[in-house]
Amino acid sequence: MRTGATVRAATAEDFDALHDVVDIAFHRGSPERRRLRMRALQDEGLGLVAVDGDRIVGTTGAWSWDLGVPGGTLPVAAITIVTVLPTHRRRGILRALMERATADARDRGEPLAALWASEGGIYGRFGYGPATWVREGRAQLRGGLGLRPPTTGPEADLPLRLLTAEEAHPVVAPVFERARARRGGLLSRDGTWWTVRLLADEPEDRGGASPLRVVVAGDDGYALYRVREGATTGPVSAWTTVEVAELVAVTPAAERALLAFLSSIDLADELVLDARPVDDPLLHTTADVRAIVPGTPADALWLRILDVPAAVAGRSWAADVDLVLEVLHPEDPVVAGRWRLRGTSGAPGAVVAARTDGPADLVLHARDLGSLYLGGATATGLRDAGAINEATAGTAVALDAALRVERAPWTAGVF
Incomplete structure (x- = not known):
């Protein structure tokens, strides 16, 4: 320096x-x-x-x-x-x-590094690319928020429990760990992170809102929320917002039960669901398709690949793959260069990466490799944006098929 x-x-x-x-x-x-x-x-x-x-x-x-x-x-x-x-x-x-x-x-x-980027123009040059996205959901509650009946039969009757922040950790932590298997992008949490950060409920944590409330649906889901009163709307009432910091569930039934509870809290005018997945299924559960208004997607976790072979072998693949990626990163010779990805669809280890001198099928910067890795961005989208070069026709489509995931990656909680 x-x-x-x-x-x-x-x-x-x-x-x-x-x-x-x-x-x-x-x-x-x-x-x-x-x-x-x-x-x-x-x-x-x-x-x-x-x-x-x-x-x-x-x-x-x-x-x-x-x-x-x-x-x-x-x-x-x-x-x-x-x-x-x-x-x-x-x-x-x-x-x-x-x-x-x-x-x-x-x-x-x-083999991976991740961060939340305070400024979007800084971290791409170091090989970090946005890999998960989130958006807010907002609903007006006066008159209720009717849900569509499930097509699979009667609504599951999941018992609901209200917990204090002090009681919540041993109950919600196992639910979160089970939910991590449903979507890429969720990070591990130890007990200290839960109690000191996520479930912190000192007066300075509340920002003028209520104490932290925790509602649990059976053994399969939970929501962390506060209630905030705003401008006075009548002699004995004020505009009241239910602010949901985190809603995590292992099953669709638990997600629906939590939404039904949060949208039916007495004397509440508005529901705000913070930092939801971009493919949030809750948007499709209401009888009125406009009842929950989705916000603009925002980048969340930025990801950098530090070890290409370990990263490739460490995830599952949705289709067979045999192609050569040329990764550009002038400051990182460990990652830069040509890599042949070859293997079959299946669990981690089914596809491997090795250096090659063969011609590249797809040329991309390391930041774009980070964006693609969890399945949140697509090679075809980056190709069409001019961010990556498809040297062999059809490679972007083939890579997207191999990287396909059932649910969009999602990251809950800033660190």
Whole structure:
């Protein structure tokens, strides 16, 4: 780096100075209670700092989690708190931090890296591409939200339970783990992440809304929600919104039961379903097809392939494949080059990738490989956008058939 700044592992003594930099970068403040919670979450051995003299000027961190991929899970470096002080921009600090984070992830044997991108124009050059998308669903509740009757027979009579945030963890965590098998893109969660982050219910977590409520449908689904009262609408009432932070279910019956409950809460005017999958089945459950208004899709998890053979062998494939990809990434010779993908449809291990000198059938940047990997983007769409070059006609269609997934990938929860 031109400034002479160095990148090193963070230590316990760096904690407050590190988070001072994070607060500046993300325009926020961290009260003592918040920092105590971050200490509980943060593995000091996985944080990095860039130091100029005796001052920390850049940061990054990573959690070693696993990511749901079609047919299974793979280790992933969950990259977070990527910052550079505004006084030190354009000096190579971000690149140095990302290079070190990548090298550390490879040393740990993680074939994937993932992050949430605060700015869309930054991370593509490092090989990250948007791989999951989410959108909001919003419904007006006065008059009810009628659901279509299921075609498979009578509505399942799933018992519903209301839990407090303190009670919820041992009940909802197993449901989430079972649900991860239904869609790619969901990340593992340990007990600390549940209790300190997702189920946190201190006054500063509420943002003026109610305490966190948890409703559970049988053993197959749950929703985390708060209720917010807005402008006064009458002598004894106010506009009331049910804000659903997370709705996760293993079965369609549980999803329907949770929606029926959330849309029938007394004295509520509006339902907001945050960060739902782009192919959300709940949009099709209402008798009025316009009852739940979908929002604009937004990119969620960005994915980078760090080990092509491990990533290819680590997911299931929906069709036979035999083609050569040329991956472009001038800063990453481990991934860049030509790879022959060959194998049959089936569980992980059915398709393998090996380097080849043969001619490329499809030429794409590493960021687009990340976007394709979970099945959320299509090779034909990227080809038509001019982002990838189809050297052999029909290759994009063949690759899409092999990468096809039953449900769109989805990531719940920012890290």
